[in-house]
Amino acid sequence: MNEHGVLAVISGFSGAGKGTLMKALLEKYDNYALSISATTRNPREGEVDGREYFFVTEDRFKEMMEQDALIEYAQYVNHYYGTPKEYVLSQMEQGKDVLLEIEIQGALKVKERFPEAILIFVMPPNAEELKRRLIGRGTESMDVINARLRRAVEEAEGMDSYDYILINDEISSCTEQLHKMIAVQHSRVSNNLAFLSQIREELKNI
Amino acid sequence: MNEHGVLAVISGFSGAGKGTLMKALLEKYDNYALSISATTRNPREGEVDGREYFFVTEDRFKEMMEQDALIEYAQYVNHYYGTPKEYVLSQMEQGKDVLLEIEIQGALKVKERFPEAILIFVMPPNAEELKRRLIGRGTESMDVINARLRRAVEEAEGMDSYDYILINDEISSCTEQLHKMIAVQHSRVSNNLAFLSQIREELKNI
Numbered sequence: 373m374n375e376h377g378v379l380a381v382i383s384g385f386s387g388a389g390k391g392t393l394m395k396a397l398l399e400k401y402d403n404y405a406l407s408i409s410a411t412t413r414n415p416r417e418g419e420v421d422g423r424e425y426f427f428v429t430e431d432r433f434k435e436m437m438e439q440d441a442l443i444e445y446a447q448y449v450n451h452y453y454g455t456p457k458e459y460v461l462s463q464m465e466q467g468k469d470v471l472l473e474i475e476i477q478g479a480l481k482v483k484e485r486f487p488e489a490i491l492i493f494v495m496p497p498n499a500e501e502l503k504r505r506l507i508g509r510g511t512e513s514m515d516v517i518n519a520r521l522r523r524a525v526e527e528a529e530g531m532d533s534y535d536y537i538l539i540n541d542e543i544s545s546c547t548e549q550l551h552k553m554i555a556v557q558h559s560r561v562s563n564n565l566a567f568l569s570q571i572r573e574e575l576k577n578i
Numbered sequence: 579m580n581e582h583g584v585l586a587v588i589s590g591f592s593g594a595g596k597g598t599l600m601k602a603l604l605e606k607y608d609n610y611a612l613s614i615s616a617t618t619r620n621p622r623e624g625e626v627d628g629r630e631y632f633f634v635t636e637d638r639f640k641e642m643m644e645q646d647a648l649i650e651y652a653q654y655v656n657h658y659y660g661t662p663k664e665y666v667l668s669q670m671e672q673g674k675d676v677l678l679e680i681e682i683q684g685a686l687k688v689k690e691r692f693p694e695a696i697l698i699f700v701m702p703p704n705a706e707e708l709k710r711r712l713i714g715r716g717t718e719s720m721d722v723i724n725a726r727l728r729r730a731v732e733e734a735e736g737m738d739s740y741d742y743i744l745i746n747d748e749i750s751s752c753t754e755q756l757h758k759m760i761a762v763q764h765s766r767v768s769n770n771l772a773f774l775s776q777i778r779e780e781l782k783n784i
Contacts, residue, residue: 493767499780521784528778536765537774549765556762559742559755561699568743572734574705578727 375566377403377464378557379486381472381479384494385524387506389540393494394471396547405468407460410436413451426456444474444481455482469554476530483533488562492553493534497541499524581772583609583670584763585692587678587685590700591730593712595746599700600677602753611674613666616642619657632662650680650687661688675760682736689739694768698759699740703747705730 384390398404410426412433421427428436433452436442445454455472463470472482472489479491496502502524506517531537536553540546557563590596604610616632618639627633634642639658642648651660661678669676678688678695685697702708708730712723737743742759746752763769 499777499784503784525781528781531774532767534767537767537770538765552758553762553765556759559744559759561738561740561743564743568737571705575731575734578705578709
């Protein structure tokens with residue numbers, strides 16, 4: 373009944389399990405598409421252009437900025453990262469619900485431009501569990517882990533700007549919960565304006 | 579994780595099947611409570627005080643108005659109808675999701691006082707189906723049916739003020755859809771402020 377797909381912006385603390393969650397969602401349901409970012413950094417080993425990222429030159433990236441071809445962008449260290457608008461919009465027009473994993477500043481910019489986007493903040497059931505997961509990865513030093521926890525304190529200040537929080541306690545039920553959150557958005561009045569116009573006309577002419 | 583139940587306001591065209599839908603929801607899940615209106619009209623045969631309505635005198639009703647004990651109220655013909663605040667709030671505090679079936683003017687008043695309430699508009703898949711259902715009841719004259727259809731045209735103007743539309747095509751899937759809509763609200767940031775404060779504190783002290 374509704375006109376196009378939903379844009380779901382997913383943020384959350386490092387270690388909250390966002391990546392695993394989106395992978396599970398994409399594997400289980402075929403109505404999702406993952407937004408692919410553009411970046412000026414070089415591909416790492418195994419990364420494929422158009423899969424992990426669209427790898428572009430700095431000139432091309434700046435051209436995209438000028439042409440308003442990016443929903444949002446940011447600079448980290450010496451590289452640019454941004455969300456190409458065309459890919460997101462074409463997926464949504466095809467009826468796909470688009471998942472966009474992005475940090476908080478970017479998420480707020482997306483919401484400004486697409487008020488119908490829903491912002492979901494993924495978090496562990498408690499802070500201890502977050503620390504446990506970061507340590508459990510076994511890939512980072514305690515310095516890095518502590519830096520991530522301090523970053524989490526900062527990010528936590530922005531949680532109020534989100535629409536939904538999603539507690540990632542157990543991956544399977546959390547995936548279902550995320551799927552429901554997004555599915556329900558298809559019934560929002562603002563996503564059904566054409567249908568509402570149509571039924572109004574029908575009622576007048578009956 | 580969240581603090582209290584959700585308030586779900588259900589409106590929709592006469593003949594859209596709101597009553598059947600809420601009955602199905604209450605029978606299938608035990609997390610719901612139906613809001614009971616207060617009225618100054620006399621009980622009809624079979625109606626029980628505190629079940630169909632709280633039957634009160636006009637003096638008592640006006641006292642409730644003055645004491646701000648009603649979320650909203652309206653006068654139809656010679657009688658008052660209103661939603662007692664205490665019952666709704668106490669059910670929500672006990673964790674129940676409260677269903678409030680009410681017409682559009684009342685729904686908008688509820689939203690003003692409780693911005694966290696969700697407004698759901700139930701409708702048939704198309705206008706022809708609405709007419710068919712009204713005729714199918716077999717209990718009303720064509721004059722009454724036509725008056726209801728004209729009323730539907732008026733009500734349709736207000737649909738944009740709702741949060742969600744719910745197409746009642748098939749009762750069982752529609753009940754599930756309504757259940758999901760309400761369940762998802764428990765994850766709204768605004769319904770989890772205490773939890774968010776708590777995790778912020780935990781992160782600072784870890």
